[in-house]
Amino acid sequence: MHIVLDASGPDAVQASTIGDDVSPPPADRRVLARSELAAFVRAREAEEPRPRWVWSDSRVWYAPLLAAGVRVERCVDLRLCHAILRASSFTAGTALAAAPVGPWDTAVTIEQEAHPDAHTALFELDAPAPGATPSALDEFRQQQEAVAASSDPGRLRLLLAAESAGALIGVELRHAGLPYSAERHDDLLTELFGARPAYGRPAVLEALVAEIRAGLEAPDLNPDSPPDLLRALQRAGIMVTSTRSWELRRIEHPVIAPLLRYKKLSRLLAANGWAWLDSWVRDGRFRPxxxxxxxxxxxxxxxxxxxxxxxxxxxxxxxxxxxxxxxxxxxxxLEPRILAGLSGDQAMASAGRGKDLYEGIVASGAVEERAQAKVAMLGAMYGATSGESGRLMPRLARSFPRAVRLVEEAARAGERGEIVTSRLGRSSPPPGGSWRAAQGAASASDSTAADERRARTLARDWGRFTRNFVVQASAAxxxxxxxxxxxxxxxxxxxxxxxxxxxxxxxxxxxxxxxxxxxxxxxxxxxxxxxxxxxxxxxxxxxxxxxxxxxxxxxxxxxxxx
DNA sequence: CACGGGTGCGCG
DNA sequence: AAAGCGCGCACCCGTG
CATH class of the missing domain: 3.30.70.370 (Alpha-Beta Plaits)
Structure with a gap:
């Protein structure tokens, strides 16, 4: 049983009860004042069988319910499901997939524009105004139709149910919050930086900056400015091409240690310092x-x-x-195991039987060490072409031909500009207009070597994306x-x-x-x-x-x- | 002054 | 060891 909720006025909600066959008119249809909604939902959740609530957007509908102490077991998040069904290769050719771009495709944008401050907006968001969003009931029917007409209704139904459950969980995570000790966080910061300064850099960072400036003989250096820092390093005879930590780490020079320390500490302060604590942790909870x-x-x-x-x-x-x-x-x-399942690779599945899949790959004889197994697997799933990872690929392919073939085929499809699809039916977006234009330019009669090089690079890039997509999306x-x-x-x-x-x-x-x-x-x-x-x-x-x-x-x- | 792209680094 | 996927965020800097 489904209960579809539609906003039918600024302070009214229409609740339509429909069965598993969604085409007949609702068995029950009533208009409630918004203030009555929580009690209505609570009562229905107490009955057997519990309904599946069908609504436009879980953040809009569920957050106020949770705030009123009401949980629901199941829902259909129409906005999220719509996005899946629009793009899925399983529903290609259905009315929903063929329809022009409509309000259900742009709903997110509209909400973001109306409520740019999502942090406070969550509990203030109202259901879309009447007319702004077409009927949830109509949309639900169209989605059910698309699933029924799809090439794999079973998998899609599971995906939509899982996606909708995720939407509920997202709201619940925010409602509950992560138990977080502001005091412990503050202790950690104080230990690293000294007392919180009223303004400007903490003394510890200021001292490091002085040390770096002295070491590079650059009294005005701003270490937060990569171009500035790069110039200063090169003037001091340190030949690096960027200011990335991993590149600096290989240099032997007295300024490197304080510089790396500064980078690590300033990063922590910028991302998770006192300002972060002030904005995101309240009453012992982190609520992202x-x-x-x-x-x-x-x-x-x-x-x-x-x-x-x-x-x-x-x-x-x-x-x-x-x-x-x-x-x-x-x-x-997770991801290598997902790949084993996707490809039906028995050898890889048995390498993962029990605990550590990478040790299992070593035991299979494909590689000698766990670290190699890991780097080879990551390379297969991300599309590594060079380095140790690239060199290990042939050995991996020999031991696990089905798994490697699956990602290789996903990569080739992407290079051709085709879409690929996850286990349950989420499809990758097609490449954009500039990608297609570049491929077109390369195959035109007057193409230059540069055109062809550019097209090939873009094709390979997109292939690495689709290669990874099938695994990452199925893991999700x-x-x-x-x-x-x-x-x-x-x-x-x-x-x-x-x-x-x-x-x-x-x-x-x-x-x-x-x-x-x-x-x-x-x-x-x-x-x-x-x-x-x-x-x-x-x-x-x-x-x-x-x-x-x-x-x-x-x-x-x-x-x-x- | 706002905005957008680039850089760097945190996570998986 | 430092390339190969997906992100978000802070900061810098050039542009309008």
Whole structure:
């Protein structure tokens, strides 16, 4: 059963109840005052079977519900599902895919323009004004039609359900927040920089700047300016072509040590210093703005707060509440395992049976050392052409021909300008106009060698993107299934409890999750994490025997895990 | 003064 | 060891 929510006025919501066959008119259709919505949803969630809520955008509809203490089990996030169905090769030729660009394609932009400050907007966002967005019911019907007419309705249904679950989780993560000790963070900063300065650089950084200026005999040097710094280095006889740390690290010169130290410290201060603490941590919680589906591959993005770049250096400030624990879990070698499943490569799957896939590759005899196995796998998935990684490719291809063939074919398709598709049906965007123009110019009768070189470079670049897309996008699908399963299992550990009174997800990082749980349920939460990973593997790859081991550490602080 | 591209570095 | 995928963010600097 579905209940479709539509804004039907500034203060009114229309709720239409429809069955699994979405074509007949709604069995029930009612208009509610917005103030009645939370109670209505709460009541429906208490009945069996629970409905699947169908709405335009989970951030708009779900955040106020959560704020009112109401959780939902399932939804359809029409905006996210629309984006998938528009682009998927599975739905090519359906009415939805063929329709001209419409409001469902631009909804995000409209919201962003109306509410540029997403940080505060989350809880203030209103449902789209009537007329701004066409009927959710109509859109839902068109989406169902597209799925039914697609080449693989089963996989697409799973993808849409997982994507929608992700949308709910994104809102819940923001609502719960990551338990974060501002005090510990402040202690760390104070230890590194001294007391917080009222303005300007902390004394520690100022001293390093003085040391660097003296060492390079450049009294006015601004070490934050790469061109300025590069000139000063070269004047001092240090022949580097950039100011990147890894390049500087190879130079022997007394100025290098303070310079590298300055770079490391100033980076930490700029990205996660006191200013970051002030804007993003409040009441013991870090609340970043997650954007499910924000990356072309279906990975999540973040807007503000930099949640997906939380440096290892500060993870000690992520601490469980008293009487609570963190379950920190990550999927071991997720992407190579995904590749094994995608390609049906039995040899690679068996290399990954048990714990460490890279050790398994060594045991298979393809390479001698774990580090080689890792660099070779990454090279295969990213399209390395040179260096150690490039040299190892033939050996990898000999031992794992199916896996390597799959990524090679994805790369060739991209080079031809074709789209590629993930396990469950997310397709890559086609290359843009300038890409096509460059290919056209290279094959024209009057093309120059430069035209051809440029076209070839662009084609190879795009091939590396599509090569990686099939793996990264499928891994993102696995992660969504993992989290969706986990969310259900955690909810079952404490039926009826409010989100933050029971074990709940507080962090997600591509192949890693953190659960915040009362101590008594920590072991059960850790088991749920592991079981959910196995279920995700079955959802994506059915009976194909590829393992997805996850480590699940029960800890007080994020820094204690691995 | 705002904006956009480039650089560098944090994460997976 | 430092190229090969996907990001976000701070900062610099040139341009309008």
């Amino acid at each position: 703005d997650y954007v499910p589906g924000g990356v072309v591959t279906g990975r999540w993005a973040t807007r503000g707060g930099g949640a997906l770049q939380l440096p290892k250096q500060v993870r000690g400030a992520v601490v469980a509440d008293p009487g609570w624990k963190l379950v920190v879990a990550d999927a071991a070698q 699908e696995w992660a969504l299934c993992w989290m969706a399963e986990l969310r259900n299992r955690l909810a079952a550990l404490a039926p009826g409890a409010e989100l933050t009174d029971a074990p709940h997800l507080v962090y997600f990082l591509h192949d890693e999750v953190i659960v915040h749980t009362p101590e008594a349920l920590a072991a059960a939460s850790a088991e749920a994490v592991v079981a959910a990973a196995q279920q995700a593997g079955r959802l994506l790859f059915g009976g194909f025997p590829v393992d997805f081991p996850v480590t699940a550490a029960v800890v007080d602080s994020y820094a204690e895990a691995k």
